[in-house]
Amino acid sequence: xxxxxxxxxxxxxxxxxxxxxxxxxxxxxxxxxxxxxxxxxxxxxxxxxxxxxxxxxxxxxxxxxxxxxxxxxxxxxxxxxxxxxxxxxxxxxxxxxxxxxxxxxxxxxxxxxxxxxxxxxxxxxxxxxxxxxxxxxxxxxxxxxxxxxxxxxxxxxxxxxxxxxxxxxxxxxxxxxxxxxxxxxxxxxxxxxxxxxxxxxxxxxxxxxxxxxxxxxxxxxxxxxxxxxxxxxxxxxxxxxxxxxxxxxxxxxxxxxxxxxxxxxxxxxxxxxxxxxxxxxxxxxxxxxxxxxxxxxxxxxxxxxxxxxxxxxxxxxxxxxxxxxxxxxxxxxxxxxxxxxxxxxxxxxxxxxxxxxxxxxxxxxxxxxxxxxxxxxxxxxxxxxxxxxxxxxxxxxxxxxxxxxxxxxxxxxxxxxxxxxxxxxxxxxxxxxxxxxxxxxxxxxxxxxxxxxxxxxxxxxxxxxxxxxxxxxxxxxxxxxxxxxxxx
Ligand SMILES: Cc1cc2nc3c(=O)[nH]c(=O)nc-3n(C[C@H](O)[C@H](O)[C@H](O)COP(=O)(O)OP(=O)(O)OC[C@H]3O[C@@H](n4cnc5c(N)ncnc54)[C@H](O)[C@@H]3O)c2cc1C
Numbered sequence: 001x002x003x004x005x006x007x008x009x010x011x012x013x014x015x016x017x018x019x020x021x022x023x024x025x026x027x028x029x030x031x032x033x034x035x036x037x038x039x040x041x042x043x044x045x046x047x048x049x050x051x052x053x054x055x056x057x058x059x060x061x062x063x064x065x066x067x068x069x070x071x072x073x074x075x076x077x078x079x080x081x082x083x084x085x086x087x088x089x090x091x092x093x094x095x096x097x098x099x100x101x102x103x104x105x106x107x108x109x110x111x112x113x114x115x116x117x118x119x120x121x122x123x124x125x126x127x128x129x130x131x132x133x134x135x136x137x138x139x140x141x142x143x144x145x146x147x148x149x150x151x152x153x154x155x156x157x158x159x160x161x162x163x164x165x166x167x168x169x170x171x172x173x174x175x176x177x178x179x180x181x182x183x184x185x186x187x188x189x190x191x192x193x194x195x196x197x198x199x200x201x202x203x204x205x206x207x208x209x210x211x212x213x214x215x216x217x218x219x220x221x222x223x224x225x226x227x228x229x230x231x232x233x234x235x236x237x238x239x240x241x242x243x244x245x246x247x248x249x250x251x252x253x254x255x256x257x258x259x260x261x262x263x264x265x266x267x268x269x270x271x272x273x274x275x276x277x278x279x280x281x282x283x284x285x286x287x288x289x290x291x292x293x294x295x296x297x298x299x300x301x302x303x304x305x306x307x308x309x310x311x312x313x314x315x316x317x318x319x320x321x322x323x324x325x326x327x328x329x330x331x332x333x334x335x336x337x338x339x340x341x342x343x344x345x346x347x348x349x350x351x352x353x354x355x356x357x358x359x360x361x362x363x364x365x366x367x368x369x370x371x372x373x374x375x376x377x378x379x380x381x382x383x384x385x386x387x388x389x390x391x392x393x394x395x396x397x398x399x400x401x402x403x404x405x406x407x408x409x410x411x412x413x414x415x416x417x418x419x420x421x422x423x424x425x426x427x428x429x430x431x432x433x434x435x436x437x438x439x440x441x442x443x444x445x446x447x448x449x450x451x452x453x454x455x456x457x458x459x460x461x462x463x464x465x466x467x468x469x470x471x472x473x474x475x476x477x478x479x480x481x482x483x484x485x486x487x488x
Contacts, residue, residue: 034284034294035063035294036294036295037062037063037295038055038061038296038297038488039296039297039299039483040062040063040283040285040295040297040299041062041063041065041298041299041301041476042273042276043073043459044064044066044073044260045071045072045073046099046259047301047459047473047475047476048064048066048458048476049071049263049476050102050474050475050476050477050480051299051476051477051480052263052267052476052480053259054476055480056264056265058480060483060488063265063268063295064263065267065268065271065273065285065287066268066270067270067271067272067273068269069270070253070256071260071269072088072257073088073427074089074431074432074460075089075255077254083338083373085251085334085376086247086251087420087422088252089469090251091113091468092245092246093245093467093469096470098473098474102262103255103258103259105262106255106259107258108259109250109254110247110249111247112245113246113247114365114367114368115365115370116352116365116366117344117352118130118350119151119350120349120352120354120407121133121136121150121353122353122357123355123356124137126138127347127407129348129349129350133150134147140194141192141194141198142195150198150201150202151202151354151361153195153199154202155220157186157191157195158220161185161186161191162217163178164217164218164221167221167222167465168464170214170221170465171214171218178213179435179438179439179441180212180213180214180437181208181212182209182211182215182437183196183207183208184213185213186199186213196208197356198356201354201355201361201383202380203380204330204431205330205380205381205434206328206381206382210434210436210437211434211435211436212435212439213437215435215439215440219467222465222466222467271289273286273288273302274286274288274310274311275313276300276310278313278452278454278455281296281454282454296487297453297455297456297483297486297487298454298455298456299457299458299476299480299483300458301458301476302459303329303430303461304324304329305429314452319442319445320446320451322443323446323449326443327447327461328439329430329433330380330381330431330432330434331380331384331385331422331431332379332380332422332423332431333383333384333387333388333395333419333420333421333423333424334376334377334378334379334419335377335395335399335416336374336417336418337374337375337400337415337417338374338375338414338415338417339351339375339413339414340412340413340414341412342413343409343410344364349407351372352364353406357406358379358386358387358402359377359379359406360380360383361379362375362377362403377399377403380431384421384422384423385423387421388423388424395419396416396418399416399419400414432460433461448462448478450482453486456479457479458478459475460472463475
């Protein structure tokens with residue numbers, strides 16, 4: 001006699017609950033049966049949302065699963081009584097076709113980016129006005145470099161030496177010759193040590209020696225907006241309207257919240273995926289609560305910095321495992337301040353600051369009346385790593401003390417309102433994926449490579465040459481289309 005169905009179900013549920021509890025290190029709140037759907041999308045950043053929207057539009061049943069208590073991932077806005085502060089993406093670029101089309105459909109309130117105050121400098125122990133930079137003794141740059149302001153060095157220096165002619169073919173065999181350390185490459189091309197040091201201050205890398213020159217060439221070739229008068233720019237403008245950059249009223253999280261209203265199925269929030277079991281004809285995920293879900297395919301958009309601690313069975317091996325385990329992520333940490341007095345009027349220098357201190361940059365943002373309304377102390381790379389060993393309160397106190405020391409007019413004139421570290425965000429663990437020397441050849445081909453067909457990968461780390469939000473959205477669409485081709 002066969003067993004009554006409830007016994008089989010119950011046994012499955014108990015085994016499922018136990019294994020999840022072991023993996024998650026906690027007991028499941030309640031045992032549930034395995035829910036089935038067509039596609040599970042893991043990660044509710046713009047890549048995951050984009051994949052889910054595309055699949056739903058094709059009539060596919062999709063469940064989006066997000067670990068955090070809100071969607072958005074690296075689109076996160078700190079909302080405080082003193083204002084809203086974008087901690088991740090803040091700007092939509094002129095060639096963001098997919099993002100602009102979601103935004104249009106979801107009626108996202110775009111605004112022009114706030115004016116930014118120029119920077120003053122605290123470099124080589126001197127406090128310098130930008131007008132005096134070129135001739136200042138603090139300026140130890142060489143030749144034509146001397147006339148370039150420190151925060152503007154990286155783009156022209158890399159673009160001057162950028163060998164990429166056609167960004168769609170950035171990793172051709174010939175271009176892979178430039179998959180070498182960025183500092184070495186620039187030095188060989190006559191860039192001074194001081195320029196390299198200053199570029200390191202503002203560069204979104206973990207150090208120029210840890211960065212593939214080819215990767216950074218791709219980054220800048222990809223965001224080099226067609227100039228007015230270029231044929232491609234005319235074609236672009238005709239299709240999209242005049243190219244522009246936009247921020248979102250209320251912050252980038254508002255854009256995500258609006259776009260998420262286009263989803264047909266309610267996303268699951270606040271319950272991280274802790275295990276993925278891949279089978280020949282589908283895959284099952286286990287969440288921290290013990291909930292299990294099965295689908296024909298999974299689109300996983302979780303950054304590899306986090307995916308490496310999710311149990312995948314059978315465990316990947318070889319270059320796919322190496323890519324998941326070793327992908328390098330840059331770090332970014334912000335401390336936000338509100339100016340309580342116009343300290344820039346006291347010392348006669350612009351409100352922004354670039355320094356060779358741990359406090360690398362202070363971006364001074366304007367409100368719509370042109371008044372400096374908030375300051376974003378933005379640290380990348382090793383400076384961010386230094387901050388990341390601190391609590392939020394410690395970060396704010398540390399940043400305030402350093403600023404007041406470098407710039408005495410700030411004493412009693414700035415109020416800290418919050419801090420945010422992407423390295424400390426346990427569901428992202430970094431700002432973005434970056435290629436080390438050699439990774440364009442050895443790791444890049446494996447980033448987007450599916451695992452056993454059914455476990456597929458999207459997210460900014462799997463992108464080609466596109467930039468930022470658009471790249472992440474495009475990667476989600478790529479995997480949605482792959483599902484439709486292969487399994488629908
Ligand atoms: C400081 C900063 C500034 C930026 N500025 C810009 C800008 O101005 N313009 C621009 O275009 N781009 C910008 N970017 C880049 C842009 O934000 C990212 O490329 C994009 O948001 C990445 O989207 P994603 O979906 O690939 O990843 P994410 O947004 O990181 O999404 C991944 C999601 O997976 C979730 N997750 C993780 N683990 C689990 C788990 N176990 N279970 C379920 N879910 C999980 C995470 O919580 C997260 O929501 C910026 C990024 C940063 C950090």
